[in-house]
Amino acid sequence: MTAQNIPNFVSHLECSWTGERAEAGVPQQLSPAGKPYLVRYDLEGAAAALTKETVAARGGGMWAWRELLPVSRAENVVSLGEAATPLIDLPRFGSAHGARAPVVKDEGRLPTGSFKARGLGMAVSMAKELGIGRIAMPTNGNAGAALAAYGSAAGMETYVFCPADTPEVNVREIALQGAKVWRVNGLINDCGKIVGEGRKRMGWFDMSTLKEPYRIEGKKTMGLELLWQLGWQVPDAIFYPTGGGTGLIGMWKAFDELERIGWIGSERPRMIAVQASGCAPIVRAYERGERTAEPWQDAHTEAAGIRVPAAVGDFLILDAVRDSGGFAMAVDDAEIMAVRDRIAKEDGLLLCPEGAATAAAWARALDEGKVGKQDRAVLFNCATGLKYPMPPAPQALDKAAVDWEAIAEA
Ligand SMILES: *Cc1c(COP(=O)(O)O)cnc(C)c1O
Numbered sequence: 001m002t003a004q005n006i007p008n009f010v011s012h013l014e015c016s017w018t019g020e021r022a023e024a025g026v027p028q029q030l031s032p033a034g035k036p037y038l039v040r041y042d043l044e045g046a047a048a049a050l051t052k053e054t055v056a057a058r059g060g061g062m063w064a065w066r067e068l069l070p071v072s073r074a075e076n077v078v079s080l081g082e083a084a085t086p087l088i089d090l091p092r093f094g095s096a097h098g099a100r101a102p103v104v105k106d107e108g109r110l111p112t113g114s115f116k117a118r119g120l121g122m123a124v125s126m127a128k129e130l131g132i133g134r135i136a137m138p139t140n141g142n143a144g145a146a147l148a149a150y151g152s153a154a155g156m157e158t159y160v161f162c163p164a165d166t167p168e169v170n171v172r173e174i175a176l177q178g179a180k181v182w183r184v185n186g187l188i189n190d191c192g193k194i195v196g197e198g199r200k201r202m203g204w205f206d207m208s209t210l211k212e213p214y215r216i217e218g219k220k221t222m223g224l225e226l227l228w229q230l231g232w233q234v235p236d237a238i239f240y241p242t243g244g245g246t247g248l249i250g251m252w253k254a255f256d257e258l259e260r261i262g263w264i265g266s267e268r269p270r271m272i273a274v275q276a277s278g279c280a281p282i283v284r285a286y287e288r289g290e291r292t293a294e295p296w297q298d299a300h301t302e303a304a305g306i307r308v309p310a311a312v313g314d315f316l317i318l319d320a321v322r323d324s325g326g327f328a329m330a331v332d333d334a335e336i337m338a339v340r341d342r343i344a345k346e347d348g349l350l351l352c353p354e355g356a357a358t359a360a361a362w363a364r365a366l367d368e369g370k371v372g373k374q375d376r377a378v379l380f381n382c383a384t385g386l387k388y389p390m391p392p393a394p395q396a397l398d399k400a401a402v403d404w405e406a407i408a409e410a
Helices: 043-049 052-058 062-068 091-096 116-129 142-153 168-176 188-202 215-229 246-260 281-288 314-323 333-347 353-367 404-409
Strands: 010-015 037-041 087-089 103-106 134-138 157-163 180-184 237-241 270-276 327-331 377-381
Touching (some): 037 043, 037 215, 043 062, 052 215, 062 215, 116 142, 134 142, 142 168, 157 168, 157 188, 168 180, 237 246, 281 327, 333 353, 353 377
Parallel strands (some): 134 157, 157 180, 237 377
Antiparallel strands (some): 010 037, 087 103
16 A cells, blocks of 8 residues: 555445434544444445455455545554465364364454454554544453554554453553553443543543444455455355454445445355353344343353453344344353364364354254255354463473383373
């Protein structure tokens, strides 16, 4: 992006609940209805400006899609090198279940080790474009790390609040990457209240999930990139570890926009929202046939990225799941960890617990006949497995008396 201006096709913002329009180009948080805004584009204009060949020539990565993204000046793009993430087959895991190998989209390769880089890279770039200098958010870990990194790259003041039990590695990476970070004796919604109050007291812009319009646009690039990688063929099913649901909502929006610019037809993958059974508000609402989700009490799971008791975009997640013919499914932590260990050992891919949750859900859905053995299933691994606790590996050798028998038997 050497040019100063990026062709920009944003037309307006639209309340996702009431359809009410709002102006783009000025800082916006939730709509007057208290719901997320969606960014709307002049898609005819975008279709005329962008071709599949152009995208391919750019070689992938989040900014290859700039005609379908909100940033209008190249100088406002805050980038740390967001490469296209690979698709990796799990042949042994697949054959153990007598099925076609599921494919993992490994988002752990992104800056700060998670797909939060897509959403927050975009949100911070837009904050820069709109002249915002002080940003804040509550986080379970990965979002705060991405906000800290992109906030520092943009030269912004960044404030982050984490639940007290957030893993040490996350709190430290947030601090090291330049944010002011606090542990709070509560859950993510308690941290969110502090940020809400700081908007008035401290002049912060609230970067919480879906409380500004642009994080979805960054996450949307997962859907664009996935279909590009699959030769514009939609997979049968996408298993997505669902917390705030930004990625599921963003991909659903991507498919809609791709249809409107004529790159795909009306076919869609089934969208499957995966949660942990210790925090499954979306699954409960799905099963009850409700459009919004009641907050989950006493949320607990080792898969911290999906420990979200209440999501402001609950209806957007549930609508996408239902409209796609998908479903919502909860898996236990024990299942999640067993699947993580197994895939690491047998297929050589270290998933984060949230990613392993999607693999556990795929295996269960297959057993229950909810997906077919020949279906093309995509599992989202949203962070590097290296940030999470791993089982101990206690074997040691004495260099003066190497125990070859022990080695042979290991
Ligand atoms: C944030 C996060 C999620 C949930 O993502 P949403 O799009 O907000 O639902 C899942 N896994 C990991 C590792 C995360 O960091």
